[in-house]
Amino acid sequence: xxxxxxxxxxxxxxxxxxxxxxxxxxxxxxxxxxxxxxxxxxxxxxxxxxxxxxxxxxxxxxxxxxxxxxxxxxxxxxxxxxxxxxxxxxxxxxxxxxxxxxxxxxxxxxxxxxxxxxxxxxxxxxxxxxxxxxxxxxxxxxxxxxxxxxxxxxxxxxxxxxxxxxxxxxxxxxxxxxxxxxxxxxxxxxxxxxxxx
Ligand code: PCA
Numbered sequence: 001x002x003x004x005x006x007x008x009x010x011x012x013x014x015x016x017x018x019x020x021x022x023x024x025x026x027x028x029x030x031x032x033x034x035x036x037x038x039x040x041x042x043x044x045x046x047x048x049x050x051x052x053x054x055x056x057x058x059x060x061x062x063x064x065x066x067x068x069x070x071x072x073x074x075x076x077x078x079x080x081x082x083x084x085x086x087x088x089x090x091x092x093x094x095x096x097x098x099x100x101x102x103x104x105x106x107x108x109x110x111x112x113x114x115x116x117x118x119x120x121x122x123x124x125x126x127x128x129x130x131x132x133x134x135x136x137x138x139x140x141x142x143x144x145x146x147x148x149x150x151x152x153x154x155x156x157x158x159x160x161x162x163x164x165x166x167x168x169x170x171x172x173x174x175x176x177x178x179x180x181x182x183x184x185x186x187x188x189x190x191x192x193x194x195x196x197x
Contacts, residue, residue, distance in 0.1 A: 063159035106156030
């Protein structure tokens with residue numbers, strides 16, 4: 001999950017992970033909060049991947065305005081920020097990796113995950129754009145790192161909506177409860193047990 005950014009004091013993508021137990025089904029859970037900063041977030045996560053060598057890596061970010069849990073299908077090779085990150089970086093039209101491929105697909109079973117969430121009554125969609133800000137950047141960098149190092153960790157990105165506390169002054173803006181986001185994360189993790197079979 002990520003740290004708060006863009007004048008928010010909370011980021012549900014990390015906040016929701018704090019309530020997870022250490023173990024869900026067959027999976028040991030390790031959570032971490034990344035800074036909403038272009039390169040630093042990827043550097044920190046890649047060093048954690050090297051230490052932990054996880055079977056699955058789930059990245060979560062806030063996407064205010066979205067009306068469902070959005071399972072990202074693809075990360076594209078571009079940074080194009082409409083706001084500065086938490087260190088004031090605001091790259092425009094810059095490739096993330098200059099000689100990298102145009103895009104990487106999530107290696108998570110995205111349709112299976114969606115099916116599980118929908119069966120539990122959680123609004124969910126497959127998204128074909130993770131944006132061009134820090135989340136897309138992180139997803140691209142991580143999938144690129146895994147690909148070029150031939151690491152079998154399955155990985156992908158999921159955007160979550162605002163939570164109620166964030167929308168008190170944003171009239172008409174969609175929000176979910178923090179509890180429902182934590183529940184969604186738990187269902188996502190449980191759904192991966194089927195992928196192991
Ligand atoms: N959402 C931003 C970056 C950090 C976060 O939680 C994004 O969608 O790029």
